[in-house]
Amino acid sequence: MTNLEKYDKAFIRLFKVKKEDLPKMKYMGDKxxxxxxxxxxxxxLEEIFDIQISTVDVLDFTDYNKGKIVLGRYGxxx
Numbered sequence: 001m002t003n004l005e006k007y008d009k010a011f012i013r014l015f016k017v018k019k020e021d022l023p024k025m026k027y028m029g030d031k032x033x034x035x036x037x038x039x040x041x042x043x044x045l046e047e048i049f050d051i052q053i054s055t056v057d058v059l060d061f062t063d064y065n066k067g068k069i070v071l072g073r074y075g076x077x078x
Contacts, residue, residue: 003049003078007071010044011064026063049076 011022015032027033033041042058045051045067051074053061061070068078
């Protein structure tokens with residue numbers, strides 16, 4: 001499974017959305033992506049990619065596409 005597939009799967013599982021909905025997902029822009037779900041997502045991604053996301057990057061992870069950039073800071077190429 002590619003990193004993109006793992007990344008997408010985390011969003012799809014947590015938010016129960018379709019793959020085509022992912023690019024427009026934004027933190028606090030969707031009822032499902034509230035602060036609690038945000039922390040669940042961060043935890044899932046840390047486990048999936050065996051990384052530890054800093055507080056600054058948790059706050060910078062503001063949407064689906066920005067998340068790819070944030071993960072890139074940890075050597076996770078998506």
